[in-house]
Amino acid sequence: MxxxxxxxxxxxxxxxxxxxxxxxxxxxxxxxxxxxxxxxxxxxxxxxxxxxxxxxxxxxxxxxxxxxxxxxxxxxxxxxxxxxxxxxxxxxxxxxxxxxxxxxxxxxxxxxxxxxxxxxxxxxxxxxxxxxxxxxxxxxxxxxxxxxxxxxxxxxxxxxxxxxxxxxxxxxxxxxxxxxxxxxxxxxxxxxxxxxxxxxxxxxxxxxxxxxxxxxxxxxxxxxxxxxxxxxxxxxxxxxxxxxxxxxxxxxxxxxxxxxxxxxxxxxxxxxxxxxxxxxxxxxxxxxxxxxxxxxxxxxxxxxPSPIDPLYSSKLIFEGISVDYHGDGKQYNMDATVAYKQAALNAIAYLQKIGYTREQAYLLLSAAPIESHVGAVVDSPNACVTLALPLGIFEHDILPKEEGLTKKDFGQCAIRSDGLL
CATH class of the missing domain: 2.60.120.580 (Acetamidase/Formamidase-like domains)
Incomplete structure (x- = not known):
């Protein structure tokens, strides 16, 4: 015993x-x-x-x-x-x-x-x-x-x-x-x-x-x-x-x-x-x-790295390049940070179409097991970075369709008691 x-x-x-x-x-x-x-x-x-x-x-x-x-x-x-x-x-x-x-x-x-x-x-x-x-x-x-x-x-x-x-x-x-x-x-x-x-x-x-x-x-x-x-x-x-x-x-x-x-x-x-x-x-x-x-x-x-990883094989991938097209449109030279930002902003904008607030989308991309990769840093002037969002984490279908996306009400995350966003 x-x-x-x-x-x-x-x-x-x-x-x-x-x-x-x-x-x-x-x-x-x-x-x-x-x-x-x-x-x-x-x-x-x-x-x-x-x-x-x-x-x-x-x-x-x-x-x-x-x-x-x-x-x-x-x-x-x-x-x-x-x-x-x-x-x-x-x-x-x-x-x-x-x-x-x-x-x-x-x-x-x-x-x-x-x-x-x-x-x-x-x-x-x-x-x-x-x-x-x-x-x-x-x-x-x-x-x-x-x-x-x-x-x-x-x-x-x-x-x-x-x-x-x-x-x-x-x-x-x-x-x-x-x-x-x-x-x-x-x-x-x-x-x-x-x-x-x-x-x-x-x-x-x-x-x-x-x-x-x-x-x-x-x-x-x-x-x-x-x-x-x-x-x-x-x-x-x-x-x-x-x-x-x-x-x-x-x-x-x-x-x-x-x-x-x-x-x-x-x-x-x-x-x-x-x-x-x-x-x-x-x-x-x-x-x-x-x-x-x-x-x-x-x-x-x-x-x-760990040999243990969640099996999220299906992903929706957002691309970003080193042009601040979500901001002033400025061209940057091989800037992977700018490219990553654009990929993330593309994903946030997409999630807002589904019904998540900008704050919820920002928090979700921070917390969920998304994957980011450098696609290329050789094709001047645009570095390319991708951000992959696992489809399996969602309880609803988020894929693009001919009729567009279905927007739902997901409320809001916890905000300041004075209501400022």
Missing amino acids: ATRANSVPHPTLIKVDPFKPADVQEGLHNRWHPDIPPFATVKPGEVFKIECIDWTGAQIGNNDNSDDIKNVNLTKVHNLSGPVAVEGAEPGDCLVVDILDVTPFEQMPWGYTGIFELENGGGLFAREFNSKACKAIWDFKGVYATSRHIPGVRFAGVSHPGLIGTAPSAELLATWNKREGELIAAHANAVPPVAFPPEPVGAYVGQKLPEDVMKKVATEGARTIPGREHGGNCDIKNLSRGSRCYFPVFVKGANLSVGDLHFSQGDGELSFCGAIEMAGIITFSTSIIKGGVEKFALKQPIFL
């Missing part, structure tokens, strides 16, 4: 309460800095679990208005669980991280997708839409997500960490701050900002650090908004269970951190808070390849 003696559970190295603010909990941090010590240490090959709070640190609620999105404090976001040191890892090595599982908390079977304000967060279409806060709450039922705020869709999630990476060295951190500082200086009045400099306000490390160390982390620590050489906030939706990640190591122990878990996400994560954000549990195993940075020319991480 089965016995407890032969059934040893994998340890949970960092525990969090998803209903409490991040800045009262241990084992979390929201800045990248080499002086943040490891909160836990593992041996290569050990399987372990890490609990993660949602990326805002429990600032967003399961309700029917978006005032919490409007008022979110972005100096306190991306509360990462960690760092976790791996015994034997040294600068120049490659840290191999196997993502064995990613699940929501049983006591919190919901997540959210948000459109942030132009002046507080932004998003891909922040300027074009003059964005006002909106959100959709998604309920999880096994592998599926549905939303009362975007009716008529149901899809399987590809759950993954939006943010995972190793700690930077002091030299790498200085490089980040220098180059991003120069970018900010060159675009001093940009709305939304082009980058986020170190910010002592809201900086948090859930460990007892000497005052001088905490001050250094707060004044020098890199914000966690973008991805960088070490990994970070890359939002790659196919890094789900079964994925393997190869990270460059910059400090002793590698000091792995993870957070910003997503139940699902479309390629591009359009709306900034564009995945189905969730709190949850991630299971890891690690190993080390000595000298891996040199062996693999590892300037940035390399990934093997």
